[in-house]
Amino acid sequence: MYISRPASDVVALTDAVPVPGIGFLPVNAYVLYAREPVLIDTGLGASSPEFLEELWSLVEPSDLRWVYLTDPDHAESALEVLDAAPDALLVTTYLGMMLLSIEKRIPAERVFLLNPGEWLDVGDRRLGAFRLPVHHGPAATGLLDDLTGTYFSSDCFGAPMTTGDLVQSDDIGAVPSSDLVAGQRLWAAVDCPGLIYVDRDEFLTRLALLGSLDPPVVLGSHLPSAHHKTETLLDTLASAQEAPSYAAPDQATVRRMLHELEPTHA
Numbered sequence: 573m574y575i576s577r578p579a580s581d582v583v584a585l586t587d588a589v590p591v592p593g594i595g596f597l598p599v600n601a602y603v604l605y606a607r608e609p610v611l612i613d614t615g616l617g618a619s620s621p622e623f624l625e626e627l628w629s630l631v632e633p634s635d636l637r638w639v640y641l642t643d644p645d646h647a648e649s650a651l652e653v654l655d656a657a658p659d660a661l662l663v664t665t666y667l668g669m670m671l672l673s674i675e676k677r678i679p680a681e682r683v684f685l686l687n688p689g690e691w692l693d694v695g696d697r698r699l700g701a702f703r704l705p706v707h708h709g710p711a712a713t714g715l716l717d718d719l720t721g722t723y724f725s726s727d728c729f730g731a732p733m734t735t736g737d738l739v740q741s742d743d744i745g746a747v748p749s750s751d752l753v754a755g756q757r758l759w760a761a762v763d764c765p766g767l768i769y770v771d772r773d774e775f776l777t778r779l780a781l782l783g784s785l786d787p788p789v790v791l792g793s794h795l796p797s798a799h800h801k802t803e804t805l806l807d808t809l810a811s812a813q814e815a816p817s818y819a820a821p822d823q824a825t826v827r828r829m830l831h832e833l834e835p836t837h838a
């Protein structure tokens with residue numbers, strides 16, 4: 573677990589998933605120190621105990637008021653967080669609540685619905701839920717902080733890193749530009765295979781809408797922090813429709829990759 577401070581009022585909890593043949597996928601959650609503290613996404617299920625320990629060193633369970641899911645598949649430690657934080661409510665869309673209920677029993681009174689286009693008052697600022705230009709599910713949303721302009725972008729700008737060290741970069745500027753572009757295009761092809769069928773003008777309009785927000789800081793669920801780089805991120809996504817569709821390795825290829833990584837175990 574890597575802890576960093578991508579903005580003066582935000583702490584990031586960063587984990588990574590090694591993916592053979594692809595690289596290392598960052599998995600980020602964020603604590604936003606609004607007057608009413610907000611946890612944004614809930615980490616990696618495989619390292620949940622460590623995540624919870626780090627989280628409660630950053631915010632007192634009794635102080636946490638909101639747990640915002642930018643995507644219902646970012647709910648790995650959601651139940652444990654709600655159990656420990658009696659005054660916290662889980663924020664998701666109506667569709668998010670529906671999808672969550674398939675896998676988790678979350679009491680309805682602990683859920684606060686925020687659909688795209690709606691705003692949540694967290695004491696000293698409002699957080700707005702926005703539809704994302706690239707997403708793999710119907711309930712994913714971006715989250716805009718109207719006090720600072722920071723934009724939490726969920727899966728939208730994800731990219732696997734070529735090395736584990738790069739996952740812990742404090743800014744995407746530390747990632748070699750060609751690797752970042754290739755990683756973002758690969759992620760878009762994997763995470764949103766239907767992107768190639770989206771009308772080009774419609775797609776560019778969606779990107780322009782996000783560009784018009786001009787967030788100074790973009791904090792993704794699967795990317796190191798991006799400071800003053802929104803235009804670059806959007807330009808790369810604009811080219812993602814031309815990226816080749818992803819050809820997944822078969823069983824024999826994966827066995828070979830695992831053997832190369834750990835010869836005695838694969």
Ligand SMILES: [Fe+2]
Binds near residue numbers: 643645708709727
């Ligand atoms: Fe997702």
Ligand SMILES: [Fe+2]
Binds near residue numbers: 643645646793
């Ligand atoms: Fe994700």
